[in-house]
Structure formats: C-alpha cells, structure tokens
Amino acid sequence: MKTKQEPRPAGRGIRQSMSDLHTWTGLLLGWILYAMFLTGTVAYFKDELSQWMRPELPHQVQVPDRAVVAQRIADELGTLASGSPQWGMRLPDARNNSVQAFWRTSSTPGQRGFGEANLDPSTGRKVTSRDTLGGDFFYRFHFQFHYMPAVWGRWIAGVAAMFMLVAIVSGVITHKKIFADFFTFRWGKGQRSWLDAHNALSVFGLPFHAMITYTGLVTLMALYMPWGEQAAFKTQAERQQLTAELSAFIQPGRATGEKVPLASVEDMVWQAQERWGRDNVGRVTITHPGDAAARVAVARGEAGRVSMSPQYMEFEGATGRLLGIREGVGPAAETRGVLYALHLGRFSDTVTRWLYVLVSLSGTAMVGTGLVMWTVKRRQKLPDPDRPYVGFRVVERLNVASIAGLSVAMTAFLWANRLLPQTLAERASWEVHMFFIVWALALVHAVLRPPRKAWVEQLWTATALLTLLPVLNAVTTQRSLWHSLAEGDWVFVGMDLMCWALAVLHAVLAMRTARHRPELQSVRRPDRQPASGVALREGEA
Amino acid sequence: MDSDMPWKGSGARGAGGTLQPPLQPMSAAAKRLRKVGPLVSRIVAALFGGYALAALGSVAALALPMSKPQAVLTGMLASFAIYAGAVIWVFAARSALRAWAGLLAVAAPLLLAAWSVW
Numbered sequence: 001m002k003t004k005q006e007p008r009p010a011g012r013g014i015r016q017s018m019s020d021l022h023t024w025t026g027l028l029l030g031w032i033l034y035a036m037f038l039t040g041t042v043a044y045f046k047d048e049l050s051q052w053m054r055p056e057l058p059h060q061v062q063v064p065d066r067a068v069v070a071q072r073i074a075d076e077l078g079t080l081a082s083g084s085p086q087w088g089m090r091l092p093d094a095r096n097n098s099v100q101a102f103w104r105t106s107s108t109p110g111q112r113g114f115g116e117a118n119l120d121p122s123t124g125r126k127v128t129s130r131d132t133l134g135g136d137f138f139y140r141f142h143f144q145f146h147y148m149p150a151v152w153g154r155w156i157a158g159v160a161a162m163f164m165l166v167a168i169v170s171g172v173i174t175h176k177k178i179f180a181d182f183f184t185f186r187w188g189k190g191q192r193s194w195l196d197a198h199n200a201l202s203v204f205g206l207p208f209h210a211m212i213t214y215t216g217l218v219t220l221m222a223l224y225m226p227w228g229e230q231a232a233f234k235t236q237a238e239r240q241q242l243t244a245e246l247s248a249f250i251q252p253g254r255a256t257g258e259k260v261p262l263a264s265v266e267d268m269v270w271q272a273q274e275r276w277g278r279d280n281v282g283r284v285t286i287t288h289p290g291d292a293a294a295r296v297a298v299a300r301g302e303a304g305r306v307s308m309s310p311q312y313m314e315f316e317g318a319t320g321r322l323l324g325i326r327e328g329v330g331p332a333a334e335t336r337g338v339l340y341a342l343h344l345g346r347f348s349d350t351v352t353r354w355l356y357v358l359v360s361l362s363g364t365a366m367v368g369t370g371l372v373m374w375t376v377k378r379r380q381k382l383p384d385p386d387r388p389y390v391g392f393r394v395v396e397r398l399n400v401a402s403i404a405g406l407s408v409a410m411t412a413f414l415w416a417n418r419l420l421p422q423t424l425a426e427r428a429s430w431e432v433h434m435f436f437i438v439w440a441l442a443l444v445h446a447v448l449r450p451p452r453k454a455w456v457e458q459l460w461t462a463t464a465l466l467t468l469l470p471v472l473n474a475v476t477t478q479r480s481l482w483h484s485l486a487e488g489d490w491v492f493v494g495m496d497l498m499c500w501a502l503a504v505l506h507a508v509l510a511m512r513t514a515r516h517r518p519e520l521q522s523v524r525r526p527d528r529q530p531a532s533g534v535a536l537r538e539g540e541a
Numbered sequence: 542m543d544s545d546m547p548w549k550g551s552g553a554r555g556a557g558g559t560l561q562p563p564l565q566p567m568s569a570a571a572k573r574l575r576k577v578g579p580l581v582s583r584i585v586a587a588l589f590g591g592y593a594l595a596a597l598g599s600v601a602a603l604a605l606p607m608s609k610p611q612a613v614l615t616g617m618l619a620s621f622a623i624y625a626g627a628v629i630w631v632f633a634a635r636s637a638l639r640a641w642a643g644l645l646a647v648a649a650p651l652l653l654a655a656w657s658v659w
Contacts, residue, residue: 013635014633017632017633018629018632018633020632021628021629021632162621162624162625165621165624165625166625166628166629169625169629170629170632173629214621214622217621218617218618218621221617221618221620221621222617224620224621225595225596225599225616225617225620225621227596227599227600228599228600228602228603228612228613228616228617229613229617231600231603231655231658231659232603232609232612232613232658233609233613238609241609241610242609242610242613242614244610245610245611245614330607330608330610330611330614331607331611332607332610332611332612332614332615332618333610333611333614335614335618336614336617336618339618
C-alpha cells in the first residue's frame with residue numbers, strides 16, 4: 001500500500017505499463033489467437049491432411065509430367081467450364097495428388113462467380129473421393145473463420161494479429177533480462193513454472209513469432225490499409241499496375257468472339273519447365289479459352305525461391321507464341337513477396353516444413369501458457385478461492401474450451417471425415433458443422449464442470465480420440481498403418497504416428513493437471529509468499 | 542502488485558501527471574471518471590489514433606521518390622509497424638494527454654507529406 005504513494009522511477013513505470021499492456025492485449029483476443037495459431041500450424045500440412053482426408057485417391061508414387069497433366073485438364077475444362085472467361089489450375093506436386101481447378105462462371109465484368117473442382121491428374125475427371133474440404137478447412141479458418149462473410153473473418157483476424165504484434169513488442173520491453181530468462185526454469189513451482197515456460201517458449205521462437213505475426217498482416221495488407229492505394233490510383237487501369245506487381249493474374253482483355261481452338265498447353269508448360277525446372281511449374285491460368293484473344297500464363301513454382309512475387313511466362317492462346325516472360329517486380333513488391341512466402345512457408349522442403357510446424361507449435365503454446373498464467377497468477381490472491389469473481393471464472397472456462405476443447409474439436413473433424421456416410425448431402429459442410437458442434441459442447445462442458453475436472457476430462461477425451469483415430473482409419477479405409485508402411489506411403493504413416501505423438505502430449509498434460517493442487521499450495525504455505533513476491537517483480541509478465 | 546489492478550497506476554498518473562491523494566472527498570462518479578477517463582482516452586488513442594496514424598503514414602509514403610505501385614506497397618508494408626509503435630507509445634507516455642500530443646506531433650509532418658500527393 002505504501003509503495004503507491006511514492007513516485008516510481010520512470011523505468012519501472014514504463015516496464016509496468018508495458019506489462020499491463022502485454023497482459024491485456026494478450027488476454028482479450030487470446031482465445032482467437034490460440035485458435036489461429038493452432039489451425040495455422042496444422043495448415044502447414046494442409047496438402048498432406050487433404051490427402052489423408054481423401055483416402056480414395058491412391059498414394060501418388062510419382063508426380064506425373066505436369067505438361068501432360070496441364071493439357072489433360074485444359075481439355076476437361078473445355079467441357080466442364082465451356083464459355084467461362086477464365087480458367088485456372090494448380091498442377092500436382094510431390095505433396096498434392098489432385099489438380100485444383102477453378103473457373104469464372106460469369107463473363108459480366110464486376111460479377112464474381114467461381115466454380116471449382118478437384119480433378120484427377122491421370123484421367124482429368126473429377127476425383128471420385130468423399131466430399132470434403134480437407135486440410136483447406138483449417139487453412140481458411142486460420143484467417144477467415146467460418147459462418148460469416150470472409151471479409152468479416154479477415155478483419156477479425158487482422159485485429160487479433162495487431163493485438164498479437166503489440167503483445168509481442170510490449171512483452172519484450174517487459175523483460176529486462178530476456179536472455180537470462182531463457183535459461184531459467186523452475187520446475188514444479190506453480191506460477192514461477194508457468195512464467196518460465198511462457199518465457200522460454202516466447203524467447204526461443206521470438207524471431208519466428210514476430211515474423212509470422214507481421215507477415216500475417218502483410219498477406220492481407222491491401223484489405224487492412226487500402227488508403228495509399230485509393231489515394232494513388234484513380235482509375236481501374238492505374239490500379240492494374242499494382243495488381244501486376246502482386247499476382248500472375250493476367251487481365252482478361254476483350255474477347256473477339258472469333259472461335260479459335262487453344263494451341264497446345266502441353267507445349268507451353270514444357271517451355272516453362274525448360275526454364276524453371278521440370279518440377280517447378282505452379283499455376284496455369286487461361287483467359288478467354290477458345291477465343292482468338294486467348295492468353296495463357298504459366299507461373300513458376302514455389303520451390304527454390306523464398307518469394308511469392310509473380311513470375312510467369314505469357315503465351316498467345318491461339319498460336320502458342322511466347323509473348324513475354326516476367327521474372328521481376330519492384331523492390332517493395334519483392335519485399336512483400338518474400339514476407340508473404342515466409343508466412344506461407346510453401347518453399348519448404350520436408351525438414352524446413354517440420355521446423356515451421358515445431359516453432360509454430362511453440363507459438364501456440366506461448367499463447368496457451370499466457371492464457372493459463374492469467375488465471376494462475378490471480379488465483380493465489382483470490383479472497384475466497386472457492387468463489388472467484390465472474391471475470392476470473394469466464395477466463396478460466398474459456399481457457400478450457402479454447403485450448404483443450406479445440407484439440408477435441410479438431411480431432412472430431414477428422415473423425416467426422418471417416419464416419420459420415422459418403423452419400424450424405426452437403427457432406428463437406430457437415431464435417432465442418434461437426435467441428436463446431438463438438439467445440440460448442442466442449443464449451444458447455446467447461447461451463448458445467450469444475451475447472452480442473454473440465455481440463456482433465458477434455459484432455460483425456462482428446463487423448464482418446466487421437467489414440468483411436470489410426471484405429472478408426474484402419475477399420476474404415478483400406479489404408480491401415482501396416483498397409484501404408486508396406487507401400488511406403490509416408491503421408492499416411494506420418495499421420496498415424498503424429499496422432500499418437502499428440503495423444504501422448506495430451507495424456508501428459510492431463511496427468512499433470514490432475515496431480516496439480518494450485519489452491520492448497522498458496523493457502524497452506526503463506527511463508528512462500530515473500531519469496532515469490534520478489535521473483536514476481538523480477539520477471540513480471 | 543499493480544499488475545493485478547491493471548491500469549491503476551497509469552490511469553491515476555494520467556489525470557494530470559501527478560498522483561491523486563486519496564483523502565480528498567469526491568463523489569463516487571467523479572472519482573470513477575477521474576480513474577477511468579484517462580484510461581479510456583488512451584485506449585481510444587491506441588485503437589483509433591494508432592490506426593489513423595498508420596493510415597496517414599501509408600498515404601504519406603506516396604511522397605517517396607519511387608514509382609506509384611512501389612510507394613503504395615511501401616506504405617502498406619510499413620503501416621503495421623507505425624500502428625504497433627503508436628500503441629506502445631500511447632501506453633508508455635506519462636499521461637493520456639502526452640500520449641495524444643505525441644500522436645499529433647508525428648501526424649503533422651505525415652499530413653504535410655500526404656497533402657503534397659493527394
């Protein structure tokens with residue numbers, strides 16, 4: 001009490017304000033951030049997840065020649081999307097055994113209707129697998145959520161990312177001994193341990209966390225900060241200069257109406273392969289296919305360079321003549337391309353991808369431990385630990401549902417993929433509904449049960465679901481673990497092993513939570529308080 | 542221990558740079574306003590003032606000696622750093638008034654730059 005009367009030294013004051021800022025920016029949107037971090041982490045394996053969720057598609061032993069595939073898909077789109085002003089396709093690669101094709105359904109400018117399909121590279125026909133969003137669900141949820149217009153979701157994600165950025169900067173300022181903190185770990189000391197874990201996770205991955213947060217904002221910066229663009233460009237044509245710096249999208253000119261069949265797409269892709277490498281061709285975009293004014297853009301793949309800036313070859317569709325090669329953008333656009341690529345990590349080989357996932361998981365754990373610490377820190381000072389105030393209870397229960405509950409819900413989504421009947425109408429949507437239904441149930445459960453029991457029960461539920469998922473997979477598909485091992489199908493093997501590794505993690509957390517007795521410690525041992533008070537001031541979080 | 546009662550310290554300081562002696566009689570509502578007012582002011586300054594400053598900065602970037610698309614992108618890329626910096630400043634400043642004054646001080650030259658290209 002007495003300290004309040006004394007004016008504090010300026011340094012201490014700033015550190016205190018930053019500590020408060022860190023606490024509140026971290027908490028207020030912490031639950032959203034946790035979900036964004038975890039689904040985003042999983043999305044680094046979205047192509048593998050999509051493979052797992054479409055078990056009818058055979059294991060891809062060798063990536064087919066992309067030039068041949070491109071021709072096949074273009075032929076198929078000729079019937080599937082005839083009359084469309086624009087087609088696009090993402091060619092298969094080592095991680096992706098189907099072709100994602102999309103097309104504009106309306107030729108009226110301004111109207112944006114899109115069709116899309118997953119096509120089999122070997123036949124060109126629509127893949128005959130169960131209807132699912134696959135790993136793309138987590139990928140999209142990560143930045144635009146669900147059940148709301150995409151733009152709203154993106155704004156929410158942007159606000160959350162901005163809070164995260166402020167929490168990171170203020171968190172760093174709060175720590176005077178950031179390096180020493182990294183080597184400090186006090187096991188089994190309640191709040192101290194949570195603080196040390198939070199510090200270690202944050203400091204270890206700090207460059208990554210800062211990078212991923214800032215680059216996340218960069219991916220959607222044109223939405224969040226449109227003012228410079230609006231001030232600089234008055235007409236659509238001017239704005240086109242900017243678009244050209246950002247994507248390989250070629251502006252569809254006016255169709256002539258004169259019907260000319262498309263020249264060999266295979267030949268065009270082959271030319272791109274000659275330039276960038278056999279395995280390094282990404283998207284093919286065709287505007288006004290079948291018209292004399294048709295244009296084909298073949299984009300460079302994402303491997304071999306850490307940038308998403310557009311690089312493509314443009315061909316005249318009717319003759320197959322090379323019109324130009326674009327291999328560079330301005331310095332600011334290139335910077336943006338690099339930041340964008342760093343966020344998505346698509347350039348990664350397998351090892352880098354795993355590193356991405358592990359550090360990203362540490363970021364998830366950073367947010368999670370921060371959320372839990374908010375309650376741990378305050379629990380010791382509750383006047384009556386059995387009857388905490390409303391805000392405390394809200395945070396406590398939201399923590400359970402958003403951390404343990406999310407694990408349950410995400411695993412339930414995969415269960416739904418295996419269990420929902422293939423004939424179910426709107427099957428892909430129902431997989432997603434199951435995710436949210438289970439998540440909502442987790443919240444109800446967290447509200448109804450005493451907090452510690454809720455934690456333990458939900459963590460064990462996640463453990464059970466994760467442990468049994470490989471079993472469910474073996475029972476419901478032809479692709480059991482022993483089969484995958486025999487085939488050398490490392491995506492399916494990895495998925496099964498990953499489930500068990502995560503099951504172990506959840507089991508350990510469940511057992512530790514069950515053994516923990518937080519309230520008793522602080523009530524029975526008041527002699528500990530002074531010591532912890534000193535430590536608190538040193539490493540305030 | 543202040544961290545348990547967030548903003549208490551900074552809020553009281555914000556009322557005018559000095560701490561209020563708790564003995565003076567004051568109506569409950571006025572007391573509350575004195576305590577919460579500066580905090581609310583800072584939050585508004587951080588959320589909206591910070592965004593406005595970042596937006597202004599992204600427009601001011603058009604005055605940079607580079608082509609329009611590059612300048613637009615530079616402004617967008619830098620805007621989030623401006624925003625984050627503004628928020629940190631707002632809560633690090635000694636009073637709410639100083640927080641606003643700092644934002645305005647940075648906004649003035651940016652406004653001039655933005656004015657020249659609008």
